[in-house]
Amino acid sequence: MANFDWHAERSDLSNIALLNRAPESEGIDLRAVRLYRLGRVRQKMAEYRIDAVILSDPINIRYATGTRNMQIFSMRNAPSRYLLLTADRSILFEFTGCLHLGEGYETIDEVRPSKTASFVAAGPEIDERERSWAVEMAELITELVGKGATFGLERLNAGVAIALKELGLRIVDAQKPVEMARAIKSAEEMKCVNASLRATEIGVGKLRDAIRPGLTENQLWSVLHQSIIEQNGDYCETRLLSAGQRTNPWFQETASYVIGENELIALDTDVVGCHGYYSDFSRTFHSGPGRPTDAQKELYKVAYEQVHYNMGILKPGTSFRDYADRAWNIPEKYYANRYYLSAHGCGMTGEYPYLYHHGDFPDAGYDGIIEPGMTICVESYIGEEGGMQGVKLEQQVLITETGIELLSRFPFEDSMLG
Numbered sequence: 001m002a003n004f005d006w007h008a009e010r011s012d013l014s015n016i017a018l019l020n021r022a023p024e025s026e027g028i029d030l031r032a033v034r035l036y037r038l039g040r041v042r043q044k045m046a047e048y049r050i051d052a053v054i055l056s057d058p059i060n061i062r063y064a065t066g067t068r069n070m071q072i073f074s075m076r077n078a079p080s081r082y083l084l085l086t087a088d089r090s091i092l093f094e095f096t097g098c099l100h101l102g103e104g105y106e107t108i109d110e111v112r113p114s115k116t117a118s119f120v121a122a123g124p125e126i127d128e129r130e131r132s133w134a135v136e137m138a139e140l141i142t143e144l145v146g147k148g149a150t151f152g153l154e155r156l157n158a159g160v161a162i163a164l165k166e167l168g169l170r171i172v173d174a175q176k177p178v179e180m181a182r183a184i185k186s187a188e189e190m191k192c193v194n195a196s197l198r199a200t201e202i203g204v205g206k207l208r209d210a211i212r213p214g215l216t217e218n219q220l221w222s223v224l225h226q227s228i229i230e231q232n233g234d235y236c237e238t239r240l241l242s243a244g245q246r247t248n249p250w251f252q253e254t255a256s257y258v259i260g261e262n263e264l265i266a267l268d269t270d271v272v273g274c275h276g277y278y279s280d281f282s283r284t285f286h287s288g289p290g291r292p293t294d295a296q297k298e299l300y301k302v303a304y305e306q307v308h309y310n311m312g313i314l315k316p317g318t319s320f321r322d323y324a325d326r327a328w329n330i331p332e333k334y335y336a337n338r339y340y341l342s343a344h345g346c347g348m349t350g351e352y353p354y355l356y357h358h359g360d361f362p363d364a365g366y367d368g369i370i371e372p373g374m375t376i377c378v379e380s381y382i383g384e385e386g387g388m389q390g391v392k393l394e395q396q397v398l399i400t401e402t403g404i405e406l407l408s409r410f411p412f413e414d415s416m417l418g
Contacts, residue, residue, distance in 0.1 A: 093112050094111055130163055341354055
C-alpha cells in the first residue's frame with residue numbers, strides 16, 4: 001500500500017476526499033463506481049415502472065450514493081436518514097447535525113435534514129410525527145413525479161407506511177429493484193470487492209497466527225475486528241467463530257469459551273470491509289499442539305469436496321433450479337445439520353440470489369438465472385447431528401462470461417487435507 005502524507009492535504013479532510021485517496025482506494029475510480037450503482041438502481045426502477053423510491057436501509061443508501069453515516073445506528077433507528085430517489089433527482093435526508101456528510105457526492109443533488117419518526121425520538125407524539133413525516137414526503141413526491149405515482153418503500157415504521165397509504169400513494173416494495181440492481185457488479189466495482197477481500201485475508205491471517213489453547217473465542221475473534229478497522233473496513237456483521245464442541249451445530253455465537261488443545265476452530269468472516277463491500281469466506285483451523293485427528297480431517301475433506309464440487313457447476317446461464325438439481329449430494333449423516341443455503345449472492349452484504357439445496361428447493365427455492373457479474377459465495381457446513389465437532393468452509397467467486405473467477409484467496413489447511 002502507498003504511504004500518504006495526510007497533513008500535507010489539510011485543504012480537504014472531508015469524508016469523500018479521504019475515501020478517494022485512502023490506500024485501499026488506489027487504482028479504483030470511485031466516482032465511476034458510485035455512478036454505475038446509481039444508474040443500476042434507476043435502470044431497475046424504470047424496468048419495474050417505479051417513479052420514486054425512499055431507501056432507508058443504510059446499506060442501500062450507500063449503494064445508491066456512496067455515503068455512509070452510523071451504519072448500525074441507522075439500521076436500528078429507521079428512518080433516521082433516508083434517500084428519496086427519482087429518475088432525475090436524488091435527495092438525501094441526513095441525520096441531525098450531519099448534513100455535511102453528503103457534500104461533494106455526484107450522486108446527490110440536495111441534502112436536507114431528516115425528520116426522525118421513531119418512538120425514542122418522538123415519545124408519545126409518535127403518531128403525529130409519523131403523519132407529519134408522511135405528509136411531507138407525499139407532497140415532495142407529488143411535486144417531483146406528479147400525482148398517481150408508483151412509489152417504492154423500504155422498511156419503515158408501520159405507522160409511516162400506513163399514513164403514506166392513507167394519503168393515496170400507490171406503494172410497492174422497493175426491495176426487488178434494489179436487490180436486482182445490486183446483483184450485477186461492474187469491473188470497477190469488483191476492484192472494491194477485491195480490496196475488501198485482501199484486507200479481510202490479512203485479518204484472518206493474523207487471527208490464524210494468534211491461535212493457541214487458553215485463549216477465549218472472544219479474544220481470538222477480536223484480532224480480526226482490530227485488523228479490519230485499522231484497514232478502514234467497517235465491521236463484522238455477525239459473531240461466528242466457535243471452537244471445540246461449540247462448532248457443532250453451526251451458528252453458535254462467539255463467547256467466553258476457552259479454546260482447548262487440539263480443537264477445531266471454525267469461523268465465517270461476514271466482514272463489511274473496505275468501501276462497504278462484503279468479504280465473506282469461511283475457514284476452519286486446528287488449535288494444536290498435536291496433529292488433527294482422522295475424524296477432524298474427514299469432516300474437513302468432506303466440506304472441502306462440497307465447496308469445490310459446487311464451484312465447479314456454477315456457470316452463467318444456469319437456472320437456480322438446475323443448479324440445485326446438479327449440486328453435491330450431502331451424505332445422509334450430515335444432512336440434518338447442513339448449512340441452510342448451498343450458495344448466495346454477495347455484494348455490500350449477503351444478497352440476491354439465494355441458491356438452495358435440492359432437498360430444500362420445493363419449500364424455499366425460487367428460480368432465476370446465474371448471470372455474469374454476480375458474486376457468489378459457495379457454502380458448506382459438515383457436522384453430524386449430535387456430533388462433537390463440525391467444519392465450516394466457504395469460497396467467494398465472480399461469475400464470468402465463461403465460468404467463475406476465484407475471489408477469496410486465503411489458503412486451506414494442508415494439515416487437514418493431508
